Amino acid sequence: MAEILGWIANALFIGGGLFKSPRVTLGFYALANILFMALYMIEGLIVPVITLGFVCCRSLLACFIDEKQNKYAVVSLTIAAVIVMAWNMQYTGDSLLIIANMLIGGSCLMRNHFVCFRLLTSASQLLWIIHSMLYGMIYSMIFSCLLIIGTNFWALFVYTGVKEWSIAYWRQLFVRPQAAAGLCPVAE
Numbered sequence: 001m002a003e004i005l006g007w008i009a010n011a012l013f014i015g016g017g018l019f020k021s022p023r024v025t026l027g028f029y030a031l032a033n034i035l036f037m038a039l040y041m042i043e044g045l046i047v048p049v050i051t052l053g054f055v056c057c058r059s060l061l062a063c064f065i066d067e068k069q070n071k072y073a074v075v076s077l078t079i080a081a082v083i084v085m086a087w088n089m090q091y092t093g094d095s096l097l098i099i100a101n102m103l104i105g106g107s108c109l110m111r112n113h114f115v116c117f118r119l120l121t122s123a124s125q126l127l128w129i130i131h132s133m134l135y136g137m138i139y140s141m142i143f144s145c146l147l148i149i150g151t152n153f154w155a156l157f158v159y160t161g162v163k164e165w166s167i168a169y170w171r172q173l174f175v176r177p178q179a180a181a182g183l184c185p186v187a188e
Helices: 002-016 022-043 046-064 067-087 092-109 114-134 139-160 165-180
Strands: none
Touching (some): 002 139, 046 067, 046 092, 092 114, 114 139
16 A cells, blocks of 8 residues: 555656646645655654645645745745754755755745746755665665656756757746846747
C-alpha cells in the first residue's frame, strides 16, 4: 500500500510538470504531497507530515489567492516549514532540503512568471538529487527527480516556443523590462 502511494505521488509530480499553467502544476504538486503525507503517517513520521502540511497549504493557496495575499502566505508558510525542517535536521546535508523548500517557495511567488517558476522548481529537484546521492537513497528517488526536471524543461521548451532555456530566461528577465521602458522591441 505504501509503495503504491509513493508511485502515484511521483506520477503526480511528474505529470504536473507537463501543464502550461504553473498554478495547475502547483495543484498537482499539492496532491502529490498529500499522498506523501499519508505515506509518512502510515510510517509514523510526524515531522515530515507537519512540513508537508505547510508545503501543501502554500501550494494550494498559491493556486487561488491574489498576489498580495500570496506573498504573505508563501513567506509565512515557507518560514514555518523551514523552522520545522531545521528543528528536525540531523545531518548537514539536510540543509539542502531546506534550500530546496525555499526554492519551491520562490516558485510559488513566481507563479505568474513561467520561466522563473520552471527554473526554480528544477533547481529544487537538483538539490533533492544531491541529497539523495549523499545519503544513499534509492535510485527511484533520483530517477523521479530527473523526470520532474525533464518535464519542467519540456514545458519550458514547448510553451515558450524557444528551443534553448537560457534564451527564454534572458527574455523573461531582461528583454521584457527593457521593452516596457521603450529600450528595445520584444519579439513575441
